[in-house]
Amino acid sequence: MISRLLLLPLFYTLLSGATEGRLPSAHPSEVGMSAExxxxxxxxxxxxxxxxKQLAGASVLVARKGKVVHFGTYGMRDRAQNSPMERDTIVRMYSMTKAVISVAAMMLVEEGRLELDAPISKYVPKVNAMKVGTVPAEKEMTLRDILRHTAGFPNNVTVDRLYRQAGLPPLASSTLREMTERLNHIPLRSEPGTKWYYSFGTDALAHLVEVGSGKTIDVFLEERIFKPLGMTDTAFYCPKNKWERFSLVYDRSLNPVTAPQPGTSGPFSFEKPPKFLSGGGGLVSTGIDYMRFCLMLSGLGEFNNVRLLKRSTVKEMTRNQLPDSAYPISRPPGGRGFGLGFAVRVEKIDSEPSSIGEYEWLGGAGTEFWISPRDELTVITLSQALPMRDLGATVKPLVYKALTE
Known part of the structure; x- marks a missing residue:
């Protein structure tokens, strides 16, 4: 009994010390959760x-009511060097980059520099003759279509292949501007605004942010999102002075593997900024940094007295935006629509605990986040594994079971 009583204050002390100055924290009982x-x-x-032996290393962060109540790290970021997974370990976020780019775009929408329902040719005039298969599209895609994945675009691998077949430079050798201005060469899968298909559209969205802001996407993110939120370890590469904190990626046999270049194909070391700054998957970050970003979202646009978005904008982003013809999204689990950058829980399903209005996304090397406005929960799970494991799905019911009010 004595040891059990000592554990709870020790947990609180360790959590507070580890996150002091970086993340707000609380004892679970203070926010209606069970430490046990x-x-x-x-x-x-x-x-x-x-x-x-499914993962080399992992991290799990749980926050409620804007306070972190659990921050667990497990295993190794580098097995050969016996380097543990730590709170400031840097990981490849891949498609969790999309949420950040979506926020950037909506900041410019608020400022009147981009319009949600304007055709993208307003910002990139060369994209004015797209086809659905071989037939001219009936209408142009909009910023809203790109944000909710109803633009009709194919995925990155298809785009890269089609550019190569057309004798154009591959994505890895292109800037966002160059890639976007060539989109007339890419046949759409469906009429814009009619079907949901998870695509490379957020890479094009990143260029629209560049057009609207007059800055490259890396500079805009650093100045307008990372610096204000105190996201000190988030970028499109991992600089040399932080390299020892950068996790390796492991396969099913826990052998290290070379990670693919975000947004395109082929290996990538992340040692220096790529030419192709993938808005769909290019960022590296830490659990601390990404939780600060997520707490901004759960705070309806504000974190630590810094406001990036209006409350109404975040509510708009995190409600289902899909027309009936596009609902539900084709990726499991079922019952989900899509907002302006996030999958959104519209219907309850029996296969997993969830809350209506919960929004989320993930990254292909084992990173996931979900936010439940109704339950005031924010959860991040991180690993570096190809293919990714079911870490998030395993943790989710445990988080819901920890609620006491």
Missing amino acids: ALKKIDEVVTRKFIEG
Whole structure:
């Protein structure tokens, strides 16, 4: 009994010390959660993923009512060097980059520099003759279409292949501007605004941010999002002075593998900024940094007295925006629509605990986040594995079971 009583203050002290100055924290009981139930996350992640040799390393962050109540790190970021997964370990976020780019675009919408329902040829005049297959499209795609993945675009691999077949430079050798201005060479899968298909559209969206702001996407993000939110370890590459904190990526046998270049194909080291700054998947970050970003979202546009978006804008971004013809999205689990940058829970399903209005997305090397406005929950799970494992799905029911009010 004595040891159990000592554990809860120790948990609070460790969490507060580790995140002091970077993340707001609280004891679980202060925000209606059970510390004992949250400890189950540590037990399950350690047993199933680390001891079970499914993952080399992982992190799990849980916040409620704007306060972090759990920050667990497990296993190794580099097995050969015996380097543990730590709170400031840098990981490849891949498609969790999309949420950041979506916020950037909506900041410019608020400022009147971009319009949600204007055709993108208003900003990129060369994109004015797209086809659905071989037939001219009946209407142009809009910023809203790109944000909710109803633009009709194919995926990155298809775009890269089609550019090469047309004798054009591959994505890896292109800037966002060059890539976007060549879009007339890419046949659409469907009429804009009619079907949902997860595509490379956020890469084009990143260039629209460049057009609207007059700055390259890396500069805009640094000045307008990363610096204001205190996201000190988030960028399109991992600089040399932070390299020892950068996690390796592992395969199913826990052998290190070379990670693919974001937004395109081929290996990529992340040692220097790429020419192709992928808005769809190019960022590296830490659990601390990305939680600061997520707490801004859960705070309806504000974190730590810094406001990036209006409350009404975040509410608009995180409601289902799909027409009936595009709902639900084709990716499991079911019952989800899509907002302006996020999958949104519209219907409850039996296969997993969830809350209506919950919004989320993930990254292909094992990163996930979800935010439940109704339950005031914000959760991030991080690993570096190809293919990704079911870390997020395993943790989710444990988080919901930890709610006490």
